[in-house]
Amino acid sequence: MGYGITIRVRGRYALFTRPEMKVERVSYDVITPSAARGILEAIYWKPAIRWVIDRIHVLSEIQFTNIRRNEVGEKASVDNALQVMKGAQKPLYISVVDNRQQRASMVLRNVDYVIEAHFEKVEKEWGERDTEEGHYNIVLRRLRQGQYFHTPCLGTREFPAKVELIEDKRDIPKSPLAGTRDLGWMLYDLDFSNPRDIRPKFFKAEMVNGVIDLTGVEVRQ
Numbered sequence: 001m002g003y004g005i006t007i008r009v010r011g012r013y014a015l016f017t018r019p020e021m022k023v024e025r026v027s028y029d030v031i032t033p034s035a036a037r038g039i040l041e042a043i044y045w046k047p048a049i050r051w052v053i054d055r056i057h058v059l060s061e062i063q064f065t066n067i068r069r070n071e072v073g074e075k076a077s078v079d080n081a082l083q084v085m086k087g088a089q090k091p092l093y094i095s096v097v098d099n100r101q102q103r104a105s106m107v108l109r110n111v112d113y114v115i116e117a118h119f120e121k122v123e124k125e126w127g128e129r130d131t132e133e134g135h136y137n138i139v140l141r142r143l144r145q146g147q148y149f150h151t152p153c154l155g156t157r158e159f160p161a162k163v164e165l166i167e168d169k170r171d172i173p174k175s176p177l178a179g180t181r182d183l184g185w186m187l188y189d190l191d192f193s194n195p196r197d198i199r200p201k202f203f204k205a206e207m208v209n210g211v212i213d214l215t216g217v218e219v220r221q
Helices: 031-045 076-087 134-145
Strands: 004-012 049-058 064-072 099-122 162-165 180-190 197-209 211-213
Touching: 004 031, 004 064, 004 134, 031 049, 031 099, 031 180, 099 134, 134 162
Parallel strands: none
Antiparallel strands: 004 099, 004 162, 049 099, 049 211, 064 099, 180 197, 197 211
């Protein structure tokens, strides 16, 4: 296992969308590993390292609420972007005014998590000047100074996350959630090995005394 860090992530609202819900957005009960990785990548990302989530601590009761949000009804076409890159004279934008839709969403509120994670080397991107200690020290400095590449968010950009470093794991607060809870199949990550056929990967999520342990978890497509 590579160098590890522990962070606390909080926010007023969060939306970790279940992919099986096609029209209205419905959040998972807790943050997904891919969303947790996205928070870390917002703080520090380099091609030479890959973030791996080890454990997720849920520090608040799971609460849902319904809100209405403005969304865009279309997404940018990969084929259209490739044609423009090759010189085609086509518009490369989506009109928010023409494609705005208002949809209901079931979101989480008052979320509070602790994320334990580590990074691993990406061998094909690892350079002569890269060192694990060097990357680790940069991550710590950015967390201590509140620096990030873009605002960390809780599932969607309108729900920003407050992130703070936990220097000592003994300072991790105890979760108020007791017992074992089966959270069902949850999105683990996306497989981008084929950009034209991006595949989701899932795992059987179980929370024990407020902690989801992801070490050695079995992942399926």
